[in-house]
């Protein structure tokens with residue numbers, strides 16, 4: 424018997440390789456905006472210039488930082504007010520989208536998002552802000568971009584290592600959705616299709632990072648993953664990553680890439696149906712083996728010690744994560760189990776289905 428409640432978020436998606444400028448122009452015209460604020464980090468400036476061809480923004484804003492520090496959010500909000508902005512256009516990765524969301528959260532301004540990584544923030548109503556080394560996230564419909572413009576050609580400049588890590592961040596959205604607090608048959612269907620698309624797309628990118636067909640496949644998978652994640656909510660994996668990202672300022676995508684096999688190995692034995700569907704999307708008999716094999720092909724990041732986390736941070740990280748672990752997680756979570764999982768992820772010990 425099927426019985427569930429599911430909310431679908433409303434958003435326009437325009438997906439076409441090589442057409443970001445054209446599609447952005449027609450969306451801005453559709454909004455009838457008179458003062459557009461373009462947000463793009465310094466490293467995304469060239470992409471933004473190309474995509475904004477023919478637009479005359481009132482403000483181009485580049486002061487973007489990972490995990491959206493509150494001070495940066497306040498400065499960007501003040502700039503939007505000062506320039507009487509009536510439309511936000513963010514062109515970049517999750518940090519850039521996050522800053523646009525921070526402005527929209529207090530102003531209600533609409534956002535057009537042009538993503539250039541696989542973070543997936545463009546398809547969620549989740550915002551995140553960091554203050555005094557603590558990351559707070561929340562859900563608000565005002566931050567959901569009204570339109571998303573996907574163009575795989577914008578991702579060919581992503582360094583290959585970041586493409587892999589960011590693609591695994593997207594994979595984390597779909598895998599964690601399989602047991603997140605509001606998991607349901609609809610978001611699971613999105614998640615399973617996302618795993619298939621990301622598995623295939625990432626291998627194409629690994630073989631040739633400039634092949635836009637791989638990026639196209641991964642963008643499709645990243646969108647489906649983000650829709651699944653925003654609908655299902657944050658599972659154990661995301662709760663751990665939020666603590667690590669906010670408290671120790673670890674790089675977002677790489678943190679997800681390292682943690683994912685460990686959380687999958689921890690939960691899979693207690694969630695056999697989800698594990699079977701994940702395995703089948705990987706085309707393997709075991710979900711953990713499927714993810715591990717993909718990680719090997721991609722030469723995925725394996726140890727948090729390589730990203731600035733110290734062994735002496737692990738106890739505090741386990742303490743901070745234990746109270747926020749979802750009560751609905753398929754396998755009970757204790758400080759000891761988290762400490763063990765975090766230690767393995769820190770040291771780069773390969774996960775096994777026996778992880779405990």
Ligand SMILES: NC(=O)C1=CN([C@@H]2O[C@H](COP(=O)(O)OP(=O)(O)OC[C@H]3O[C@@H](n4cnc5c(N)ncnc54)[C@H](O)[C@@H]3O)[C@@H](O)[C@H]2O)C=CC1
Pocket residue numbers: 464465466467470489490491515516517518519521539540541542543544545547548549550551577578579580581582585589592668675676
């Ligand atoms: N609210 C939500 O639903 C979500 C929020 N996030 C947030 O997004 C942030 C992480 O986003 P990421 O995209 O992983 O990292 P990022 O946005 O910090 O980008 C990483 C680096 O790559 C550069 N870059 C981006 N696109 C590029 C391209 N096409 N070519 C060359 N360089 C490029 C960026 O300028 C930056 O230097 C975190 O703060 C995370 O919390 C991530 C996922 C979902």
Ligand SMILES: O=C(O)/C=C\C(=O)CC(=O)O
Pocket residue numbers: 521542549550551552558560592661664665
């Ligand atoms: O931390 C945020 O800004 C909000 C959500 C996410 O980052 C989702 C994720 O961890 O990928």
